[in-house]
Amino acid sequence: MVTLPDLIKTYGCMMTESTNNMVWRDGVAVITGAASGIGEALARHAACKLGMKVVLADIAEQPLQGLAAELSEQGCEVLALRTDVADAASMIQLAEKTRSHFGDVTLLINNAGIETLGFSWEIPTAQWEKILRVNIHGVVNGVNAFAGAMLDSGKRCVIANMSSIAGVSIAPIQASYVMSKHAVLSFTECLHLEMAMKSDKVQVSAVLPGPVKTKIFASVAQQHDPVVAEHHQAMIDLLEANGMTAQAAAETIFEQLAKGQFWVSTHPEMTAMMAKQRAANLASLATPFMLMDSAFNID
Numbered sequence: 001m002v003t004l005p006d007l008i009k010t011y012g013c014m015m016t017e018s019t020n021n022m023v024w025r026d027g028v029a030v031i032t033g034a035a036s037g038i039g040e041a042l043a044r045h046a047a048c049k050l051g052m053k054v055v056l057a058d059i060a061e062q063p064l065q066g067l068a069a070e071l072s073e074q075g076c077e078v079l080a081l082r083t084d085v086a087d088a089a090s091m092i093q094l095a096e097k098t099r100s101h102f103g104d105v106t107l108l109i110n111n112a113g114i115e116t117l118g119f120s121w122e123i124p125t126a127q128w129e130k131i132l133r134v135n136i137h138g139v140v141n142g143v144n145a146f147a148g149a150m151l152d153s154g155k156r157c158v159i160a161n162m163s164s165i166a167g168v169s170i171a172p173i174q175a176s177y178v179m180s181k182h183a184v185l186s187f188t189e190c191l192h193l194e195m196a197m198k199s200d201k202v203q204v205s206a207v208l209p210g211p212v213k214t215k216i217f218a219s220v221a222q223q224h225d226p227v228v229a230e231h232h233q234a235m236i237d238l239l240e241a242n243g244m245t246a247q248a249a250a251e252t253i254f255e256q257l258a259k260g261q262f263w264v265s266t267h268p269e270m271t272a273m274m275a276k277q278r279a280a281n282l283a284s285l286a287t288p289f290m291l292m293d294s295a296f297n298i299d
């Protein structure tokens, strides 16, 4: 009988070890959350450096159209489609419009994500629902809308889901974000196993950025609780002072995706350290404790 460990041995490492480097040129990329930050940098890199046809998907219409106009003027092939990743129908429409405009998708980056701060019991239900719908269902909706056709195309494809270094760590004041990124990571690990059972052409990767200088914390509403407000400011300052540029993050993400890596990280050492600490904590069933210093001081 084939046991789960056998399956994992057989399929779990397949994509990282056996695939050839991805050739991006002339491929079709769909990037959600493409109007800002990491998504914007990934879109710029894919369209203008790698020569891909890129669908820019974001809920924010104005910056989305602005970016599309700028990239088109530079001679890059892009299509901007206003999309709400939290809405399954909107993602299906994105897939249909992408197919009719550019044909088969070879790269899907489920990047869109938001932050929420606060003590868990004080975050309003609507805000809880919003972050879980965008950060978790957004990724699932992306996979539901695109993965079947990517498999059927028989082409070498990549599905990259945006987790975070928060996916391998824990932190107070950010419980909703942390749990969403843990969910994206475990979903992506399972998806990797499932895809490997079906095809060696569709690579599934989990992207775990460390601190990247974007508007993600600046977009969070002002906080009234002084402890939460202090945490909010500390995170804005952390990204400003120590965050990698989004452009550098995009370059390293594409490099690692091209190599067929499952684990993609902008800060591999920091990610490994956090994962090691979490694994040790779980293995010893230790009571959760904070390691905030290690997260806040990055050179």
Ligand SMILES: NC(=O)c1ccc[n+]([C@@H]2O[C@H](COP(=O)([O-])OP(=O)(O)OC[C@H]3O[C@@H](n4cnc5c(N)ncnc54)[C@H](O)[C@@H]3O)[C@@H](O)[C@H]2O)c1
Pocket: 032, 033, 034, 035, 036, 037, 038, 039, 057, 058, 059, 060, 083, 084, 085, 086, 111, 112, 113, 114, 134, 162, 163, 164, 165, 166, 208, 209, 210, 211, 212, 213, 214, 215, 216, 217, 219, 239, 243
């Ligand atoms: N910046 C970091 O330090 C960092 C670290 C780890 C992980 N991440 C992850 O990277 C991803 C991108 O974050 P960022 O830092 O570039 O943030 P950002 O705020 O600069 O960009 C996020 C983009 O997602 C879009 N978006 C939000 N809700 C959406 C929805 N419902 N449908 C479609 N688009 C939507 C926004 O309009 C925005 O353009 C997120 O998943 C985030 O969790 C960021």
